[in-house]
Amino acid sequence: MNPRTIDWSVYVITDAALSRGRSHLEVIEAAIRGGATVVQYREKSVSTRQMIKEGEALQELCRAHGIPLFINDRVDIALAIKADGVHVGQEDMPAVIVRRLVGPEVLIGVSAETVELARQAAAEGADYLGAGSVFATSTKADAGVPIGLDRLAAIVKAMTVPVVAIGGINTGNAADVIRAGAAGVAVVSAVVAAKDVEAATRALHWIVKSAS
Amino acid sequence: MNPRTIDWSVYVITDAALSRGRSHLEVIEAAIRGGATVVQYREKSVSTRQMIKEGEALQELCRAHGIPLFINDRVDIALAIKADGVHVGQEDMPAVIVRRLVGPEVLIGVSAETVELARQAAAEGADYLGAGSVFATSTKADAGVPIGLDRLAAIVKAMTVPVVAIGGINTGNAADVIRAGAAGVAVVSAVVAAKDVEAATRALHWIVKSAS
Numbered sequence: 230m231n232p233r234t235i236d237w238s239v240y241v242i243t244d245a246a247l248s249r250g251r252s253h254l255e256v257i258e259a260a261i262r263g264g265a266t267v268v269q270y271r272e273k274s275v276s277t278r279q280m281i282k283e284g285e286a287l288q289e290l291c292r293a294h295g296i297p298l299f300i301n302d303r304v305d306i307a308l309a310i311k312a313d314g315v316h317v318g319q320e321d322m323p324a325v326i327v328r329r330l331v332g333p334e335v336l337i338g339v340s341a342e343t344v345e346l347a348r349q350a351a352a353e354g355a356d357y358l359g360a361g362s363v364f365a366t367s368t369k370a371d372a373g374v375p376i377g378l379d380r381l382a383a384i385v386k387a388m389t390v391p392v393v394a395i396g397g398i399n400t401g402n403a404a405d406v407i408r409a410g411a412a413g414v415a416v417v418s419a420v421v422a423a424k425d426v427e428a429a430t431r432a433l434h435w436i437v438k439s440a441s
Numbered sequence: 442m443n444p445r446t447i448d449w450s451v452y453v454i455t456d457a458a459l460s461r462g463r464s465h466l467e468v469i470e471a472a473i474r475g476g477a478t479v480v481q482y483r484e485k486s487v488s489t490r491q492m493i494k495e496g497e498a499l500q501e502l503c504r505a506h507g508i509p510l511f512i513n514d515r516v517d518i519a520l521a522i523k524a525d526g527v528h529v530g531q532e533d534m535p536a537v538i539v540r541r542l543v544g545p546e547v548l549i550g551v552s553a554e555t556v557e558l559a560r561q562a563a564a565e566g567a568d569y570l571g572a573g574s575v576f577a578t579s580t581k582a583d584a585g586v587p588i589g590l591d592r593l594a595a596i597v598k599a600m601t602v603p604v605v606a607i608g609g610i611n612t613g614n615a616a617d618v619i620r621a622g623a624a625g626v627a628v629v630s631a632v633v634a635a636k637d638v639e640a641a642t643r644a645l646h647w648i649v650k651s652a653s
Contacts, residue, residue: 276532277514302489305517309538320488326521 230297230313232336232356237393237413238437239420239430240267242301243287244368245274247422254286256421261294263430265420266413267393269316271301284310299338304330314338316359319346324353340395342376347384347392359415360384362396363406368417378409385410400432407440442509442525444548444568449605449625450649451632451642452479454513455499456580457486459634466498468633473506475642477632478625479605481528483513496522511550516542526550528571531558536565552607554588559596559604571627572596574608575618580629590621597622612644619652 241260243253257268270287272280284300288310291298299314300307304327307315314336317327324339331337339350340359347358364375375396376384385392394411399419406414414437423429453472455465469480482499484492496512500522503510511526512519516539519527526548529539536551543549551562552571559570576587587608588596597604606623611631618626626649635641 277529277534278532281534281538303517304520305515305534305542308516308542309534317489320490322489322493322517322521326493330517330520 230336232391235297235357235391236266237357237391238266238441239264239434240269240393240395240413240415241265241420241430242269242271242415242417244417244421245272247368247418249422249424251426253283254290256426257287257290259426260420260430261290261296263420263427264434265296265430266434267297267299267415269299269301269415270306270312271417273302277303277306280306281309284312288312297336299336307331307335314356316340324350324355328354338393341384342373343380344383344387347388351388351390355390357391357393357412358384358388359395360392360411361394361415363394364397364402366397366418378405381406381411382409400429400436403433403436404440407437413437442548444603447509447569447603448478449569449603450478450653451476451646452481452605452607452625452627453477453632453642454481454483454627454629456629456633457484459580459630461634461636463638465495466502468638469499469502471638472632472642473502473508475632475639476646477508477642478646479509479511479627481511481513481627482518482524483629485514489515489518492518493521496524500524509548511548519543519547526568528552536562536567540566550605553596554585555592556595556599559600563600563602567602569603569605569624570596570600571607572604572623573606573627575606576609576614578609578630590617593618593623594621612641612648615645615648616652619649625649 297313299316300312302321316338318340336356338357339355341347391412393413393415394406395415398414509525511528512524514533528550530552548568550569551567553559603624605625605627606618607627610626615626
């Protein structure tokens, strides 16, 4: 997959604790019906064998819809299920090691909250950046101080790879994020915690496309 | 490394919660002074980046002493730090996938509590077996019903690869385990929770060598 031809508009990240008892597969099926364009499987609390099982089911679903699937943190899971990509944060495996392990074809995304970290990630082989947290968020306890729209714009300006914005994004601020230059919005709670996942995704999709 | 020429006598597994505030490196340095012959880095509660850091330090230490280092569960960490091997349980990645990811050189250990599971693991490419829990243990919440010395002996008899016994092993029962045919004893609390790690390892080492 070519990161420059991927539609990054609505990037949905799983979260078992926020999913109201629904499986990752159920949630992502509804999100895809609503217009999710990228999916990230993020799971910290089940066994490796269970992650492989859930990851395989999501990879099959996403592939059937031509949607790229990224695995959060776990390069072993990404390799085991032949995922399209892996996404790593600053406390995960450094991108330069990820690239050595996954080869040239698997896509690598890196989280960065400063221009400097974004530049370093791109130098280490990142195919896209996750910039944030843009706004305050309750989803990640360690998300840090929000970077705001100005720093998001500065990161976008410094990068040649696509930049997806993340952190506290919802229907009320998604348009601002796109106007700041983001290729798309990455969301957790705005989609997976919604009562109607499909409708929530559709609203975000419409706002992002309208602002692009 | 050839699994048949490794000295499996005293196989020490890390456990941060049981280590009395000492680092894994401190504990393993003392265990090696006491005669540990194999080390497994088992860590479930720190970030991937921290695991790479700790794993690299242990791999350097073990390599300097000619002792094999296995990484528990995390094939990505094993690949990142070029560990000698990886050890997987029945809830971790299936051995057949591990082998595909790590290639022919990295050693694979598999936990098995029945002859059937042991045979399957060997068929999938396991280089050694971890059989247990032999006795009751408080270290692993999900260890299940102890298999006892008779089943341990049955597993050893059915295998051509080395079988290391695990679960509730201490200075009081280590000799029985070796006499049942185990190539060595794998221990967590008997070593890492000891006030004097070096002395605890030395005692086990002496008992295993005397019974072999």
